[in-house]
Amino acid sequence: MERKIGTVSRGIRGPIIRQGDDLAQIVTDSVLEAANSEPFELHDRDVVAVTESIVARAQGNYASIDAIAADVKEKLGGETIGVIFPILSRNRFAICLRGIAKGAKKIVLMLSYPSDEVGNALVSMDQLDEAGINPYSDVLTLQRYRELFGENKHPFTGVDYVQYYGDLIRDCGCEVEILFANDARAILPYTKNVLHCDIHTRKRTKRILLAAGAQRVCSLEDILNAPVNGSGYNSRYGLLGSNKATEDSVKLFPNECFDLVEDIQQRLLAATGKHMEVMVYGDGAFKDPVGKIWELADPVVSPAYTKGLEGTPNELKLKYLADNDFADLKGEALKEAIEEAIRKKDADLVGNMASQGTTPRRLTDLIGSLCDLTSGSGDKGTPIVLVQGYFDNLSD
Numbered sequence: 001m002e003r004k005i006g007t008v009s010r011g012i013r014g015p016i017i018r019q020g021d022d023l024a025q026i027v028t029d030s031v032l033e034a035a036n037s038e039p040f041e042l043h044d045r046d047v048v049a050v051t052e053s054i055v056a057r058a059q060g061n062y063a064s065i066d067a068i069a070a071d072v073k074e075k076l077g078g079e080t081i082g083v084i085f086p087i088l089s090r091n092r093f094a095i096c097l098r099g100i101a102k103g104a105k106k107i108v109l110m111l112s113y114p115s116d117e118v119g120n121a122l123v124s125m126d127q128l129d130e131a132g133i134n135p136y137s138d139v140l141t142l143q144r145y146r147e148l149f150g151e152n153k154h155p156f157t158g159v160d161y162v163q164y165y166g167d168l169i170r171d172c173g174c175e176v177e178i179l180f181a182n183d184a185r186a187i188l189p190y191t192k193n194v195l196h197c198d199i200h201t202r203k204r205t206k207r208i209l210l211a212a213g214a215q216r217v218c219s220l221e222d223i224l225n226a227p228v229n230g231s232g233y234n235s236r237y238g239l240l241g242s243n244k245a246t247e248d249s250v251k252l253f254p255n256e257c258f259d260l261v262e263d264i265q266q267r268l269l270a271a272t273g274k275h276m277e278v279m280v281y282g283d284g285a286f287k288d289p290v291g292k293i294w295e296l297a298d299p300v301v302s303p304a305y306t307k308g309l310e311g312t313p314n315e316l317k318l319k320y321l322a323d324n325d326f327a328d329l330k331g332e333a334l335k336e337a338i339e340e341a342i343r344k345k346d347a348d349l350v351g352n353m354a355s356q357g358t359t360p361r362r363l364t365d366l367i368g369s370l371c372d373l374t375s376g377s378g379d380k381g382t383p384i385v386l387v388q389g390y391f392d393n394l395s396d
Contacts, residue, residue: 003396005389006389006392007387007388007389007390007392008387008388008389009370009371009374009385009386009387009388010034010040010374010385010386010387010388011374011375011380011382011384011385012030012031012034012382012384012385012386013030013034013381013382013384014026014027014030014054014381014382014383014384015030017054017057017058017383018057018058019057019058019059019060020058020060021057021058023050023054023055023058023260024260024263024264024267025267027048027050027264027384028264028267028268028271030384031048031268031384031386032271032272034386040388042268042272042274042276043274043388044274044275044276045275045276045277045308045390045391046274046276046277046386046387046388047276047277047278047279047309047367047386047387047388047390048264048268048276048277048278048279048384048385048386049278049279049280049281049367049368049371049384049385049386049387050260050261050264050278050279050280050281050383050384051280051281051282051371051375051383051384051385052241052253052254052280052281052282052298052303053243053251053282053383054383055254055257055260055280056251056252056253056254056255057251059232059254059255059257060232061232061233061234061251061252061253061254061255062231062232062245062249062250062251062252063224063228063231063232063233063242063249063250063252064099064231064248064249065095065098065099065102065248065249065250066099066102066229066248067099067224067228067229067231068096068098068099068100068102068103068223068224068228068239068250069099069100069101069102069103070103070228070229071103071223071224071228072099072100072102072103072104072195072218072223073103073104075216075218075222075223076103076104076193076194076195076216076218077193077216078103078104078105079104079105079106079193080104080105080106080107080108080190080191080193081100081103081104081106081107081108081191081193081194081195082107082108082110082187082188082190082191082193082194082195083097083100083107083108083109083110083194083195083197084109084110084184084187084194084195084196084197084198084205085110085111085112085116085117085184085196085197085198085201085205086109086111086116086165086197087116087117087118087120087197087199087297088111088116088120088122088154088159088161088165089120089297090157090159090164090244091243091244092242092243092244092297093197094164094165094168094244095244095245095247095248095249095250096197096220096239096242096250097165097168097169098168098172098248099250100195101168101169101172101173101174101176102172102173102174104174105174105175106174106175106176106177107169107174107175107176107177108176108177108178108179108187108190108191109165109166109169109176109177109178109179110178110179110180110181110186110187111161111162111165111178111179111180112180112181112182112198113128113135113140113145113180113181113182114127114128114135115292117198117199117200117201117294118199118293118294118295118296118297119287119288119291119292119293119294120154120161120293121152121154121155121292122149122152122161122162122180123149123152127148127149131148131149133148135182136182136183137183138181139179139180139181139183139186140179140180140181141178141179141180142162142166142177142178142179142180145162145178145180151163155291156291162178165178166178177190184196184205184208184209184212185208185209185212187209188209188212188213188214192213192214192215192216193214193215193216193217194209194214194216194217194218195218195219195220195223196209196217196218196219196220197219197220198219199220199240199296199297199298199299200296200299202219202220202221205219206219219238219240220238220239220240221236221237221238221239221240221299222238223238223239224238224239224252225237225238232252233252233255234252234253234254234255235255235256236256237252237253237299237303239252240253240298240299241253241282241297241298241299241303253282253298253299253303254280254303254304256304257280257303257304258304260280260304261278261279261280261304261305261306262278262306264278265277265278265306275308277305277306277308277309278305278306279302279304279305279306279309279364279367279368279371280302280303280304280305281301281302281364281367281368281371281372281385282298282300282301282302282303282368282372283295283296283297283298283301283372284296284301284368284369284370284371284372284373285301285361285365285368285369286369286373295369295372301364301365301368301369301372302364302365302368305364309363309364309367310363310364311362311363312361312362312363313361313363313366367387367390370385370387371385371387
């Protein structure tokens, strides 16, 4: 019988992971147990995805706010520090900010507006238009911001992040001054020592600051990129991708874990005879159409994956073929013609009109986004995701 099911994404339940657990064996066992309990078959090119959170937990990759403070003080001098372009998040940044504040005497906090880098809004574009404010050039003090826009609470969390971040810094015994600007150079009249907290624009921001005369410039990737007093660390990303663990500590993005995904791949092959692909995933790369929040607060969707997940999709657009190449066909003849076109498609369809409209993104970003939506970030208890049929097409 002809197959009637394409891609399937399954959340796989697993145990609560603690430091030192044999994660490769736990993931392997969880997938095998799930397949036996349903039951369902496992296939070559199935994708087993593991959330970055349990990888970091197994690694024990945690750090205290005191470790953050010590590193900030060492690298930025411990006096007046400009902290610019942070995202507005209690989970992602607030605990980091506590550590930063403990490593300085004064923080000049410069927030981007109308929203942060991932779309959390301070004000709306309509409010800016009504006030005659140009966000590309105008620098606002806290007083001017309040005069123009008053209090603006986050639509989902109900938090006024301007007040929240200011109070948090003061509670750490650090003086604070708050600005609103989108040009990194606007911080330099206040201090030449800058910690820029943007994620995906960080290379450009550092280049602009150094060219404009900043003395000491760090990104979040430069903080805790090595252990501090025995703390966790991430050699590549530092504090980028970290999450709140407790009120006084953060869980860092997992350290190098390519060995882990290859280990899981080999264990699954030994147990099933199937060559599956394996990846670690964090935030998916998608945008909420209502809140305008872009989900990707991690530096990458996938920090590690097996070689079969390299590259981008190479697909034909079925509706293009139906409406153009085979517009005179219908029914079974149309289906057979399209299947034949798929079987004979070029190995590289870049520039081919029949592939226009297919998603031009990396496989790891696409599959990682699917996995993030499947596992969720709450209490589903499915930190492992099995994706089947992703590489199938109509001709299979």
